[in-house]
Amino acid sequence: MESELKDFDDGSTKDDRPLLNPISTSQPVSSENLDELEEKFAAFGRNDVYGLMGCGETPWPEKFLLGVAFVTLLPIRVVVAVTMIAIYYLICRVCTLFSAPNREEEQQEDYAHMGGWRRAVIVRCGKFLSRVMLFNLGFYCIRETHRDSDRDGKLKHTQTGVKDQSEEPERPGAIISNHISYLDILYHMSSSFPSFVAKRSVAKLPLVGLISKCLGCVYVQRESKSSQFKGVSGVVNKRIQEAHQNKFAPMMMLFLEGTTTNGDFLLPFKTGAFLSKAPVLPVILRYPYQIFSPAWDSITGVRHVIFLLCQFVNHIEVTWLPVYYPSQEEKNDPKLYAENVRRLMAREGNLILSDIGLAEKRIYLAALNGNSSLPTVLLQKED
Template identity: 70%
Template sequence: MESELKSLTSNSTLQLDSVGRDGSNKDQRPLLKSDSSVSATSVTVSSETLQDLEKKFPAYVRRDAYGTMGRGELPLSEKLLLALALVTLVPIRFVAGFLILVLYYLICRFCTLFSAPNREEDDQEDYAHMVGWRRATIVRSGRFLSRAMLFVMGFYWIDETYRIPRSNDKDADENECKGLSEESERPGAIISNHVSYLDILYHMSSSFPSFVAKRSVGKLPLVGLISKCLGCVYVQRESKSSDFKGVSGVVTERVRTAHQNKLAPLMMLFPEGTTTNGDYLLPFKTGAFLSKAPVLPVILRYPYKRFSPAWDSISGVRHVILLLCQFVNHIEVTRLPIYDPSEQEKEDPKLYANNVRKLMASEGNLTLSDIGLPEKRIYHAALNGNSLPSVLRQKDD
């Protein structure tokens, strides 16, 4: 960690300036400036430094018309379009989206009346065990309303491509088709690259799986009950206790159950552990592959001309507003064949994860990257002008 930061410093990617108490040496770039009142040693990002950071952390760099952190300088025509969308399109979409959320919450509340939640280890609680009309109502309405939410956000159509296994016959090299029939073998989990929170809405509309979510999500108004109906597995990311081992065991058991029982919801896992700009694929964590069950790889891309729906180095509020301002958004989905691990891969989860990752990178034309969440925190800290000790603490976490 410290050697990484020293390397950044030696390459002028993190410039440390001494700031006096009177604040006379303040950064004149308000969008990327540091807070001199917090620490006497702060991070200053110049244009040259920004270029070096982008070379170091390319998986988190925004390259759309709105620039770094979505705060780039815009032409007058773009500002006028944003102003028009803010007073017309955004209010309509916001109200419609909120009504969809409330409607689905009410459906979930009705279907869970007089039904006790399933409780597992580590305070896991969900309603995914329900069967009959209650479960059918939750799933069908959830898929429909998730797609409706995407429509409200400007995703009027979704381009889905299904890949089928290559035939041994060299003459039969056709490997793409629309409307592929259901695979004979059921996977235990869906494995997807992670580009945006929008990924969750797509997968809900497509297969309504269970997700891994922060523990705090289960306590949120409206969303908390919905996440329990999805059967989410809750994890405390910052915890260094045995919580992770417990959650890993729950996930592994869920994946095995989904593989063996068609009535059980599939697990939806993002093994990268964080979002990227959509052009790269980070190293996979092995938790999704410990069960030794087959997985279904899915690749998501968000083509854009002005605003990128990727949630990489931009705040959540700014991202939502700019997304709602864009009249049309696009999703491209590539579904690969179910990946059945070999005996060697079953005994080596790391090999299993790496092979699936390489396949997804090849089929999705994605670039493999060796960086991860700690590097993303460093990049964001530098862009936000956080002090160096703060960066070090985030890296340690």
């Protein structure tokens, strides 16, 4: 599901990353090229036992455990996962009977704006079943840390970042999280049950389509840069403002990097979400591992799911930072607002800042998949 749930850009702001130019437009893949790609695109490299694309040579003890889990643990987890999705779908179906979805411009529709017992049942059951799903996947204990705004003075700002304690705190309009895996979605559903940005095709998927509408997902056409796409950005910012002003409105959850990393890096943020000028709640996710990394990076989907389901125990560490209140300067400059939040998250999460993004990830994956030629193999910063 992670591949379907992605972040948006407003379509009106230019990419503020350093310009990247191709050295070669058609160059055979070689070991030297791959070594250079791994160095340049370290944010997407795998460092676990299974290696790049999950095809590394594994020790015999690990192969034995993998085989045992494959015939015992994996079938059980698959059955439980499918059952949980079916149960929640039925709950959503019952709660939305005889109720028309909220409709917005750009063909948006959702059930997240329902009130009363219907919404309460959807949210509470959604949180509970999401946590059950994580437990089924081996995440038995989730370690959460909530940082205080004046912890050691590191998060205390005089002009930006933290609101004056004498003023009544404002509700954030969006949760901002780094993006590592499709598992991020399950965690955030279990903790705060926010709305996500999703590809339009998600709304038509069996079972998941109705669930996404109950979450209040905003649907986008990922490849589109048309006026329709800009209109969706307006819907997202409208939702952020609504959540900021109304405590009963669904919160927006945004993965502003636009793709996943291996968890050690933080990519540039899209700036569209900061046009709303509303405060945001930064969250940092980590997946500590010893054998298999749950990160969704340079590995095939089938291998990732199999290795994840066959790993007996998985771990999540979550750091909740204080609500970030923008200064007037940041409200006037969305790029500055985005970059300041990004640097704060990198510092507090010990993450490495990187200036690459989804385009470079596609180049890297193309090389690892063994393409006979790479349209743009080597990239360098423009002088």
